[in-house]
Amino acid sequence: MESLSAEDLKLFVESVRQYFRVVTRQEPQITSAYLATGELQGHDYNGIVSFSGAFNGHVIVSMPGQLLKELLLLQGETDLSQGNLLDAVGEIANTLAGNARKTLGPALQISVPVRLHGSAGIQARVRKHPYAITLRWNHQPAVVCIDIERR
Known part of the structure; x- marks a missing residue:
């Protein structure tokens, strides 16, 4: 399997920014974007969407309850x-x-989101080193894990 390109990964950073701009009218502070070498520490609320078809893997969004409450x-x-x-x-x-x-x-097939409660950490399931985006919005931390490979 082939890794995503730098351009492919930038689309996720921009997508995170766009989500917050649209929902909150305030852009998040992207604190880092890197290849993770170990287990990522998650937050209490996690949403996981799996990909199949032209790509294999997951996007995992992990946020604390307070951030989600403010968004709601x-x-x-x-x-x-x-x-x-x-x-x-x-x-x-x-x-x-x-x-x-x-x-x-359009060949990218997307699953229904799986929702998990608990901060045990985010386990990468596809790649040895998933791409992680950490951010802060309104003083609240969050992480988005991109664990995808091109077939």
Whole structure:
């Protein structure tokens, strides 16, 4: 399998920025974008979208509850239950995956988001060194893990 190009990876950084610009009218601070060499430390709320077809792998969005609550409140949502926070992180992962399809092509098949609660860490499942994007928005940290290879 072949790794994504630098241009392919930039689309994910831009997609993260665009998501926050649209939803919050405030761009996040991208604190780092790097190839991870070990387990990534995640946050309490995780959304995972899997890819198949022309690409194999996952996009994982990991955020703390407070960040998700602030995002929901900005969107006029008052239900801040754990279930709704999980739905929100799953929807963010789904949005980022959908944006990737625009660039990586219509042959990219995207799964329904899997939502997980717990901060045990993000396990890379496809590549030895997944691409990680860490960010801060409104003083809250988050991480997006791009664990994808071209078939």
